Structure formats: C-alpha cells, structure tokens
Amino acid sequence: MDSFYIFSSSLVLFIFTLLMIKFHSITRTSNSSSGNKLPSPPSLPIIGHLHLLGSVIPKSFEALARIYGPLIQLRLGASTCIVVSNAQVAREVMKTHELNFCYRPNFGSSEYFLYKGSYFITAPYGPYWRFMKKLCVTQLLSSSQLGRFMHIREQEIKKLLKSLMVCSKEGRECDLGFELTTLTNNILCRMAMSTTTCLDNDDAVEIHGLVKEFLEVGAKLSIGEVFGRLGKLDLFGYGKKLVKIVAKFDCILERIMEEHEHGDGCDDDEESTLDMMYILLRVYRDPNAQVRLTRNDIKAFFLDIFLAGTDTSSVALQWSMAEILNHPTILKKLKAEIDGVVGSTRLVNESDVPNLPYLQAVVKEVLRLHPTAPFALRQSSEDCIINGFYVKAQTRTLINVYAIMRDPQSWHNPQDFIPERFLDHDQANDIIKTSVNDFRYIPFGFGRRGCPGSSLALTVIQATIAALIQCFEWKIKGGDRVNMEEGSSFSAGLAKPLLCYPIISYNPFSL
Known part of the structure; x- marks a missing residue:
C-alpha cells in the first residue's frame, strides 16, 4: 500500500512538473512573438482554457467568439490553436492565404497509425496530395462515376423503404438513425469496393463497426494532445x-x-x-x-473515405428529418412539391431533384x-x-463552420430553420444566395482542401429525404417534437436516438 502511494504521488508530481515546463515554454514563446x-x-495554469469548454465544442467556441472576437487563441492544456468564427476571417485563411493554410494538422500520436504517411x-500539400485530389475529381468521385452508380443508390434507398414498411405494417417504432447509417454505409461500401453484393458477405457491417470504434478511440487518443509529450506514453x-x-x-481490405x-x-462485370x-x-x-501508389496508400484512402x-451523411439525414418533422408547414410544402413534380404513380428518384427547388433549399x-x-482544420x-494579428508558422487553425453559418x-x-432564405426570389434580407466565394455558407469547406465528396453527399441526402417524405407520414415516439439536443461526437449529431413510427402513405412496391 505504501509503495503504491509513493508511486502515485511521484507520478502526479512528474506530470505536474512536465506540464508546468510546457506552460512556461508556451508563455515565453507567445511573449517573444512580434x-x-x-x-x-x-x-488557468496548466489547463489553459479547458474550463471554458462545454460538451458541444463548436458552440463553446462560438460563445467565446462573441466576447473576444472572430479570431482568438486558445490553449487547451499543452496544445495551442487559433479559432476563426466569421466569414471575413475565414476568407483570409481559406482564400487570401490559401496556399499558406493548405496543410492539415495531425492529432493524436501518429506512431499508432499503420498507414503513417499514406x-x-x-497529407501535406505536395505531389502525393495533389495526385490523389486530382484522382478524386476526375475519376473516383467524378460526376460520370457517380452517374454509373446511380443504380446502387436507388437500390439501397429501396431497401431502406422496404425495411421501414415492415416496421409500419407491424406497428412498431424504428430507430431512424440506425436505418440511415445502414443506408449510407452500404452505399459507400458498394461504390468503393462492391462489398454488399454477395449474400453471405458481412464486410460492410464489419467495416462500419470498425469505423465507429476508430472514431471513438481516435477521439480519445486525440485528447492526449492536452498532455503534450505525456500523451505519447499511451x-x-x-x-x-x-x-x-x-x-x-x-x-x-487486403x-x-x-x-x-x-x-x-461475386458481382457482375459492370x-x-x-x-x-x-x-x-x-x-x-x-x-x-x-x-x-502503394497498397498502404490504397487502404489508407478507403479508411479516410469511410471515416x-x-x-x-447519416447525421445530415437525421438532422434533416428532425427539422422537417418539427416544422409541419415545411413538411407540407415539401410533400406538395414532390407530389406535384413526381405524381403518385412512381417513386421519386435522383433525376427529379433538379426540379425540386424547395427540397434543395431544405x-x-x-x-x-x-x-x-x-x-x-488547417x-x-x-x-x-x-485580421491584423501575427500568426506563426505551424499554428493549428480551427475554422468554426458551425459559428460562421449561425x-x-x-x-x-x-x-431559425428557414429554407426559404435559399430560394431565388425577392425577399431582401431573408434570402442568402450561395456562391463559390460566399464564406457565409461553407458546409463542405472551401478551396483545395474542400470536401471532394460533397456532390455524392448532397445526392444521397436529397434523394433519401424525398423518398422518405413521399412514402411515409411520420409520428414521433414520445411526443410531438424531436429532441434537438446536440451530441458531443465529432459529427455533432443528435444527442438522442431518432425514434419514429413510419406510416405508409405511398407504397411503390405494390404496383
């Protein structure tokens, strides 16, 4: 017992000493900057600004920006970063100084990554990254490639609808979050490597399980950043x-x-x-x-796209349904638009989306x-x-997209949830038209480091929402409104499961 007490006390003293050294080092560095x-x-000593953060980090940063301005520096334990919280400063970082901020920081201990360097x-902004980005744009996620796999997305949406119709006929609730995650995972697995095409193939299920574990453990490992060098001790x-x-x-993958x-x-040639x-x-x-490319490069790319x-995409679908169900007037307008364009004789599909402007606005x-x-992250x-302030090389920069778009x-x-602000008609201040240079609206980032999969994500989200609204009426379990509390995960999803009773209003499979 005495030896354990001595060891524990020594460990605490050791950690405290290292953190104090790190703290004084950061202080000296910041004071010497021009x-x-x-x-x-x-x-506060040692912990820095950690005490100012709540469970929803972007919301905490947004609150700090309202007090201290759109560009602030935060120290989270032994890790320092700057946070950008408005469109003007985001433009400076992501456009005016884009080449300087074309790098993404690594979080966590990279020695634990099997595909280190891949x-x-x-990846650093250089030949490898530029080659892979070009490959994404011209082949892997090009419009022609997405078009070839339209049948996959349609098949998986139909599987989702059939699963929900079983729930409806049996009069039981469905966990819409689980159903939508299964949908997005299956679509991505099939487009990436045809993994759900064999009847006895559980690869898609296993991959999704591993991705969830990776996100959970990786987030905890990244928290080690606040301990500085101690984080590497695992x-x-x-x-x-x-x-x-x-x-x-x-x-x-191998x-x-x-x-x-x-x-x-086991799939067909096409x-x-x-x-x-x-x-x-x-x-x-x-x-x-x-x-x-090496084999590790290929495996790392697939891990990236699954993560x-x-x-x-599933989280975006869940928020979409939550907002729509909590706004009956919007739901009614959306359903009327779908019925008016598609009719009642066939299922809505991707080719209908350009003719559904209200759906796009939603x-x-x-x-x-x-x-x-x-x-x-930059x-x-x-x-x-x-923004008039000196920023040193290698500074980790967090553009708070959440705060910028609020x-x-x-x-x-x-x-407020107002889809009409995105419609092209004369409503003055209520209408915000987006463009490639409008940094008020950057859900997929911007520029060279913007999300290469944004077209796929939008396609899946819009087509899925249209099908869910066309085929079902919805009753929320436990009340009239969805609980809109935000969770603390990286994707900032709903804190509570989205439990609903689907009620069939149109069955495309009965024809």
Missing part, C-alpha cells in the same frame, strides 16, 4: 486499441484487394470493374503513373444549421498576418 498579440480569454485527408491504452482496429480493417486483383468477386477499388488498383499497376463519409438550410463537419506553413452579422434570424 506583431499584434492574438486575443485570448483569461486562462493518409490523403491529412497511459490509457488507446494507442494500442487503435492499432488493433486498423489491423482488422487492413485484413479486410482480402478485398486480392479478390479484385484475381477477379474472384459493378466489379467500375468501383473505386478497381480504379485505384489500375493506378497502382500503372508504371507510368505520375505518383506510384469522412459514413456517419457524416437540405441547404439543414447543412447551414447542422454542418456534419463543424470545424475545417495549419499554416509560414508566418503571416490574419453568425447574426451574416444571417437574418440565424437560429
């Missing part, structure tokens, strides 16, 4: 857990890669030869490729209030001046 000092709230999303074992998760993912290479897939895996393997085998694409407004990536490569200086009644 130029105007960045605004910063009063901080990740596309966090005191809680999250690093080891992450290694095991990625190793399981690696085994699945087997799927071998099946594609040897032509052992789908198996056009999925993303096939395209990447074709580049991998090309001796004249501008950049020679970035599955839960985020989705835009959902993404304004509930961006699935609340922060756009890191400067050189010293620069932003800024009362940019939006009329910013906290």
